[in-house]
Amino acid sequence: MxxxxxxxxxxxxxxxxxxxxxxxxxxxxxxxxxxxxxxxxxxxxxxxxxxxxxxxxxxxxxxxxxxxxxxxxxxxxxxxxxxxxxxxxxxxxxxxxxxxxxxxxxxxxKYFKPIRVSSNIIVKPTWERYSPSSRDIVVEIDPGMAFGTGQHASTRMCIQAIEDIIMKDRSIKSWKVLDVGCGTGILGITAAKLDAEDVIGVDIDKKAVEIARENAAINHVNECVKFLNRDVTTINEPRNLIIANLTAKLLLELRHHLTQLLVEEGYMIISGIIEQDTQSIEENFSAASFTRNKIITEKEWVCYVLKKNATSS
The missing domain is CATH 3.30.70.120 (Alpha-Beta Plaits)
Incomplete structure (x- = not known):
């Protein structure tokens, strides 16, 4: 040989x-x-x-x-x-x-290992073994050439926020989720595994969308999760949970469109923000439109959980 x-x-x-x-x-x-x-x-x-x-x-x-x-x-x-x-x-x-x-x-x-990112969510690469406990919800990810494995603080904080919102707010019976800049699909898939019924993920990177679709199939959620290769500004379907793990600059550019998509009393998770950008984010995602439900921080990274005010437009 x-x-x-x-x-x-x-x-x-x-x-x-x-x-x-x-x-x-x-x-x-x-x-x-x-x-x-x-x-x-x-x-x-x-x-x-x-x-x-x-x-x-x-x-x-x-x-x-x-x-x-x-x-x-x-x-x-x-x-x-x-x-x-x-x-x-x-x-x-x-x-x-x-x-x-x-x-x-x-x-x-070898750099990607199973990690617990929240009370119930375990993110596991497809090639690693993991024996879950009865309360664990395992999200399997093969990152391929896309970003999003749960290793980064901004991703972890988003997952923690998704779990907190969906598991605690029982007044919303049917979650309609939008994952902006989906990457590997990890955030949209997490929402689906927490019983979100209708998840749309968008990314302008065609390869990322292909990988996200493969990951949805691996996690058996492809019937309720749809990943699309398009700009989020082409999405017009109302959502009651929007997740945008981007950059402060992109969040500010997309603020108006995302606010329009979010139904009254719906939630928006915005992350990918560093401490020095928090002032501009807070000024633009203001109290006139949103109630600040929660702030999660890890080192220099910040994640906001916002709830749209009933009188906002």
């Missing part, structure tokens, strides 16, 4: 402010990364990177081939553009490393 040829991979590691993580993750997957994950850097472990509690690292793995140099140049050019556009971009750092390993295409998966 012939010996398997070692595969050659390029590892890119980028240190960046937390608010740029989602943009970086999307760009790296679009550039061809076969695995992407991120973590928060502790100041004492930051090595050559700037020592700051709001600096995170994102690692991406690319197959080494004829496009390797072009990918590196594309990523560096993108980082340079971020440095020009965002004041926080000056802290961006890039490291690259060649890796030779016959199994590295699968090894990135």
């Amino acid at each position: 012939a010996k398997k040829e070692p595969e050659k991979w390029l590892k890119m590691e980028i240190a960046a402010p937390a608010e740029l993580m989602d943009a970086l993750g999307n760009f790296l997957t679009e550039t061809g990364a076969q695995g992407v994950f991120q973590e928060t850097l502790e100041p004492q472990a930051a090595g050559d990177f700037p020592a700051s509690t709001d600096i995170e690292t994102i690692q991406a793995y690319f197959p080494q081939d004829s496009r390797t140099e072009k990918r590196i140049l594309a990523v560096q050019k993108y980082l340079d553009s971020l440095k020009e556009i965002f004041p926080a971009g000056k802290n961006l750092s890039l490291k690259t490393e060649g890796i030779t390993d016959p199994d590295w295409g699968e090894q990135w998966k």
